[in-house]
Amino acid sequence: MSRLMKSVKSGNFEATIWENEKDLDEGGIVGYQTISLRKSWRDPNGTFREQKLHLRKQDVERVVVLLRKIQEHLLLEGEEDGKNKGNEY
Numbered sequence: 001m002s003r004l005m006k007s008v009k010s011g012n013f014e015a016t017i018w019e020n021e022k023d024l025d026e027g028g029i030v031g032y033q034t035i036s037l038r039k040s041w042r043d044p045n046g047t048f049r050e051q052k053l054h055l056r057k058q059d060v061e062r063v064v065v066l067l068r069k070i071q072e073h074l075l076l077e078g079e080e081d082g083k084n085k086g087n088e089y
Helices: 057-081
Strands: 003-010 015-022 029-042 048-055
Touching: 029 057, 048 057
Parallel strands: none
Antiparallel strands: 003 015, 015 029, 029 048
């Protein structure tokens, strides 16, 4: 059974840490943590939509590194093109 440990929100993004348990039969019960990322929005018809991504604890740093590399590329590419004045999407 999963138990919510902590949830943080920024705009339409939410990150949640879950405490989980797994029964290993003879090995007893072991606890582990997982993370879920959620983005929610309303489509042009007003229908609520959301996307979820579930990660293992050890995946978080890899995702952070990838996002920073992408951010760096976008910022440097924008500087080369004379873009990125702060309000582009």
